[in-house]
Amino acid sequence: xQVKFRIDFVPGCRALRRRGASRGLGILFSGLILVLxxxxxxxxxxxxPPAVAPISWTHFDVPPAPPFxxxxxxxxxxVFQENCSSCHGxxxxxxxxxxxxxxxxxxxxTTSTFRFKTTPGGDMPTDEDLFRTISLGLHGTxxxxxxxxxxxxxxxxxxxxxxxxxxxxxxxxxxxSVDLGPEPKAPDSKQxxxxxxxxxxxxxxxxxxxxxxxxxxxxxxxxxxxxNPIQPRNFHKAAQFKRGHTLRDIAxxxxxxxxxxxxxxxxxxxxxxxxxxxxxxxxxxxERKLAGGGTxxxxxxxxxxxxxxxxxxxMERRWHFVPNVIHVKQGQIVRIEFQPTDNGLGVGHGxxxxxxxxSTFINGAMVQRPKSVTFLADKAGxxxxxCATQCSTGSLHPNMNGTLIVEPTAQKVAGxxx
Ligand code: HEC
Ligand code: HEC
Numbered sequence: 017x018q019v020k021f022r023i024d025f026v027p028g029c030r031a032l033r034r035r036g037a038s039r040g041l042g043i044l045f046s047g048l049i050l051v052l053x054x055x056x057x058x059x060x061x062x063x064x065p066p067a068v069a070p071i072s073w074t075h076f077d078v079p080p081a082p083p084f085x086x087x088x089x090x091x092x093x094x095v096f097q098e099n100c101s102s103c104h105g106x107x108x109x110x111x112x113x114x115x116x117x118x119x120x121x122x123x124x125x126t127t128s129t130f131r132f133k134t135t136p137g138g139d140m141p142t143d144e145d146l147f148r149t150i151s152l153g154l155h156g157t158x159x160x161x162x163x164x165x166x167x168x169x170x171x172x173x174x175x176x177x178x179x180x181x182x183x184x185x186x187x188x189x190x191x192x193s194v195d196l197g198p199e200p201k202a203p204d205s206k207q208x209x210x211x212x213x214x215x216x217x218x219x220x221x222x223x224x225x226x227x228x229x230x231x232x233x234x235x236x237x238x239x240x241x242x243x244n245p246i247q248p249r250n251f252h253k254a255a256q257f258k259r260g261h262t263l264r265d266i267a268x269x270x271x272x273x274x275x276x277x278x279x280x281x282x283x284x285x286x287x288x289x290x291x292x293x294x295x296x297x298x299x300x301x302x303e304r305k306l307a308g309g310g311t312x313x314x315x316x317x318x319x320x321x322x323x324x325x326x327x328x329x330x331m332e333r334r335w336h337f338v339p340n341v342i343h344v345k346q347g348q349i350v351r352i353e354f355q356p357t358d359n360g361l362g363v364g365h366g367x368x369x370x371x372x373x374x375s376t377f378i379n380g381a382m383v384q385r386p387k388s389v390t391f392l393a394d395k396a397g398x399x400x401x402x403c404a405t406q407c408s409t410g411s412l413h414p415n416m417n418g419t420l421i422v423e424p425t426a427q428k429v430a431g432x433x434x
Contacts, residue, residue: 072260073132073152074268078144079168084176092177095170103158108181110242118158121244128184129241129276132259134193136272137281140184142191146175154258155383156362164334194271197288199264203296211297214290218282223248228301234278241276248279254302255359255385261302267295321390324351332356332365332381332416337401340418346396346425354378355386366404369420371397380405396424 082088097106103122105111110124123130132149133141141149150171153161162171179185200207215221215228223238225231228251240246254261259269271291273281282291325348331338332355344350356365364382373391381387403416 072262072265073148074264076148078147081143082172088173088176092173095174096177120157125178125181128182131274135191136194136283138275140191150174155359156256161358194283196267200292207293207296208300211293214294215297238278246277251298251301252303255382263295266298267291270294321349324349324390327351330354336415337418343421344393345423348393350393351390353388354381356381359383364405368404370400372399393422396422
């Protein structure tokens with residue numbers, strides 16, 4: 017089954033590659049060359065990469081929508097059949113050819129059940145909500161972030177076409193977003209304490225567990241609206257939240273619930289203040305303490321080599337490496353600190369160097385969960401580096417590769433193998 021998943025999945029989703037490549041997303045970064053330690057002095061300071069705002073469903077800027085008319089739906093049909101039907105099915109019923117191999121299952125739109133929205137309980141999502149989900153994808157699931165591959169117009173068109181599958185949109189009034197009011201500046205310990213009490217009072221531990229590990233007494237038996245087993249979220253791993261892990265993302269999830277899952281909507285039972293307190297408590301449990309900006313490298317290998325001569329901050333952005341050319345000198349101890357800005361197809365991004373030491377390898381670096389590797393640049397030459405996590409250079413992430421240039425040095429390298 018595992019093997020078949022890979023084989024079926026890749027061709028079924030080939031559209032990802034074609035569209036990505038055709039848009040030439042590389043233009044922005046292909047010219048970006050960073051020369052490190054190239055000068056005679058060796059390891060100079062490197063300019064830090066620009067700060068990246070957390071990727072978040074609720075903070076995503078939604079541009080004005082075009083009219084949802086027949087022309088837009090017709091365009092949407094084409095976009096959908098080309099990019100979405102492999103998972104969601106030609107009829108939008110969640111039965112695409114990749115679907116049997118995916119957990120969670122791609123959504124069946126014909127049931128009119130949507131999880132990620134700004135509207136209360138079982139209400140339909142707004143057009144903007146659909147646009148957000150389509151643009152950003154859903155962390156930890158197969159749902160890709162389409163903003164890298166489809167234009168704004170194409171994403172609106174896809175949203176219009178998704179609506180045509182779900183009869184719930186034709187019924188009832190226009191969906192209205194809940195109003196959470198202003199966000200508290202920085203959650204303080206008082207709010208976290210109040211949130212901890214509310215957490216118990218509102219019955220969250222039943223599913224999410226007393227300590228928030230997602231292991232409450234009900235957790236083993238929960239099912240979603242489609243009869244599939246579902247786990248309550250583990251609050252210690254906020255980077256894995258599907259909607260996102262800012263305070264507003266979490267407060268909104270508590271207010272709206274996740275329709276079609278056991279996650280209830282608390283918007284009617286609790287005041288906005290209480291929702292923010294609860295969200296502050298949930299966020300306080302995160303192992304990386306995101307509120308305090310946890311960007312420290314979480315995992316590391318090669319530390320036994322000692323202090324690195326050069327530290328290279330490598331990023332994934334729009335499914336490209338930035339920088340995509342790295343210069344080092346033979347004999348240097350090089351540390352790569354790799355920080356992705358999205359989670360790829362749910363499992364993060366990696367780093368490996370073709371033709372270099374096999375142990376120079378990073379797997380599954382995720383948003384705000386950077387990983388690093390340290391290696392000795394003992395061989396001179398030009399090498400290709402690539403994403404080592406579920407994205408071979410040739411298929412799913414065709415642009416996730418770059419060039420490592422190790423300049424030869426005349427002198428003998430201490431400890432430098434071959
Ligand atoms: C590789 C598989 C895959 C592809 C391709 C894909 N999706 Fe999804 N999509 C999913 C999965 C899986 C989910 C369910 C995630 C979950 O349950 O948390 C989903 C969920 C959704 C949702 C529902 C979110 C909600 O609130 O419940 C929408 C809307 C959606 N996809 C739209 C699209 C559109 C539009 C496209 C094409 C542009 C597309 N998807 C392509 C896998 C895919
Ligand atoms: C009956 C069980 C149940 C109860 C009670 C419950 N939850 Fe959940 N919760 C879930 C499930 C299941 C999910 C996962 C939904 C999914 O995968 O789409 C979830 C998801 C979440 C998420 C993560 C959403 C995301 O974006 O990934 C948050 C935050 C959350 N719950 C907070 C709470 C809080 C706070 C309470 C109490 C006020 C609570 N939940 C009560 C079952 C429950």
